[in-house]
Amino acid sequence: MTPAADIPLKEPTVSAAAGDADQLERARIDASTRVPVLMFYASAMVWLLIGTLLAGFVSFKLHSPDWFSDVSFLTWGRLRPVHMNVMVYGWASMVAMGTAIWLMARLCRTTLRHPLIIVTGIWFWNIGVVIGVIGILMGYSTGYDWLEFPPYAAVVLFVAYALIISWAVLMFRFRRGDQIYITQWYLLAAFLWFPWLYAAAQAMLFVVPVQGVMQAAVGWWYANNLLFLWLGAIALGTAYYMIPKVIGRPVYSYHLATIGFWTYALFSSWTGMQRLVDGPFPAWMITASIAATILTIIPVATVGLNHHMTMQGYFPVMRYSPTLRFTVFGAMSYTVFSVVGILISLRSTARYLHFTEASIAYSHMGLYAFFTMIMFGSMYYIVPRLVGREWRYATLIKLHFWASVYGVGLMSLMLLVGGLTQGADQNDTSMTFIESVASVLPYVRGRTVAALLLTVSHFIFAFHFGLMLFGLGRTSTVPTFLNPVEAEGSEEHL
């Protein structure tokens, strides 16, 4: 008997007949989050598709620059920031807020009050992203990374955020039970850090602008912390909920979780300046960030160890559960992403990898392989509980998973190796500069193939999600397993 045979793959689906008070309460809480969370997910999916198409466009234009280059709003230099901002504010932030609100309601064991206010916030957020995108396309980009939206779009986003998150924090105020689970720490932290981060960056860049190179420092400080303290924190919190939940086993060690959380907050918030290595800055800033990057090995090791020990003996469940498969892949990618981050931040490697495509590989490992995969996993868990249907096709889930894994893997590989080639050529003064560009072109073409794979993956998922949204999922008490025969066979032993 395999270990997988012993465990419930998912808590039994709620049914009134069960009569279990706990489950009824959970169903009531889920129902209260239904409209806002599904709206978050639906908006995020639309932005994901737009961002994916833009990514393919941008990737293709990088090696075929004459394609649609004569139209001002289709020029590469405007589409690229649109892609980045659509992905960060349209897809990532919205899916993160959706999952976070659902988790918050579940963990606080309280229903979501006044969901309509959150719905208003979602509308505002979408409008803010649309305004920002139009602003960039019209040529009003601010020129700061991840903050390209014109400041007036940021105001709309801020109002939206206040509407959304104040209710999530209120839920925490009205929670039942005194115990605070580790996921709640991450979520609360992200909810509080993001507005401070966003406000500080906006203030220091647009309201009371800082002088000269300090703008670049503030910009990278913001971009880095947006990845770690906002999106990364929500992803880690989600993984801490999903992995124990799906395998039905408590987290291995709360002590490790505490260490992992505080070292994460402390060290990852100090990284970022290594992106400015050898730039016109006092060396201590960059060295401090490199040191902090190296120290992130502590949260990576503790979080990784904790997840690993929790999963110990339960890895076969990944064969059946879509949620677990995506989440564990994302959690593993967090380790890989951080180790790559440490390696490329060292001065000896930065000498070759600074100013190359490798930094794009790094961003995608963080935003996609780590964050987005965990969010996909959470959607596979949450959506059936909101619409009362199960995912229709196990094949589509598998296709989605493998296309994503191969897509992001190929992209990271291409850009890291391409970046090394590019960097080595740039440091070789016997070669002309254009030769360094020529040497990276094959890898950039390879990246376009990866973009195609990811496009396929996202359209498959969007189709599947659309089926669920329109009530076309399976009506069943058994969740959709990736390998249904074996899974059902194993359930017979229960």
Next chain:
Amino acid sequence: MKGLVSLFIGLFGTFAFSWLGLTVIPNWQIGALNPQTDEEGADAYPTPKSGMADRGRRIYAANGCIYCHSQQIRPDYDSSDIDRVRDAGPSPGPKWAERRSAPRDYIFDRPVVLGQERMGPDVANIGKAAPTEEEKPAAAPPANASANSPAPAQSPPANASAPKPGTSGSPAAPANSPAPPVAAANPSRAASASPNPSGLPLAYSEAWHHRHLYSPRSMSPDNRDSTMPAYKFLYEKHPISGERSADALQLEGRDAPPPGWEVVPTYEAKCLVAYLMSLDQSHPLKEVKTAPGGAAPPAGSPPAAPAGSPAPAPPKK
């Protein structure tokens, strides 16, 4: 409840630590620099850019030039930025830089566009690479080199100063490509031979930048791998009414406008080029070492930082 209070204090504390450490304290250190002057208070560097160049920087940022071009030179002990020469122009081309960049170089820049990637070359000193007034006549044997460089109508002074014999029967003449369009459009200059084989404007001159922006891959045979997008939307194509415009682009082959038409830069393109021409970090700074053999720093300006120290510590307030 006690745990909750310490949780909130911890969340605020860690974030405040990072905020103070990476933005507030550095801002206190390098956020209020003044231009450097010599003992008499003259020779101030840097100085604010002109209105056109300043607007050009916004166009540079808004059209995403920053995603491929950096504007920061790394120190020589950690990169070969300072040893690198530019691809275009007579060999050896102009150097990328004489010294590393320092915070003081950017004190008037808003937005600051340091860049993060180099799919294109660094442009921190691209304005310095432009041909100087002395270089123009001396650049090539046919001395009217500037005839089809900057704007033709502005060139007559240079033209006039060029020795006449160079115009006709110059040794370079046989190598010329078919006469550049300007020759056809303006018969009075039909005799003027192009100074370089491809009929290009002098490297990194204003006319060169305009043509490069309009058609990056037309610049020279080895520039075909360039991945720079063409910025044709910054230019206007319209029929010539009367006299040919002074700032019309010199274009050949597929890019050439039909006869009777011309391509002229819009005001935005002019701002962008004015900005590029203004990029120059060659002025020595007291806090950084200038490469030996580079633009000689004024005597008695000791490098504040020892060679091994990457800190461009700005002692001046």
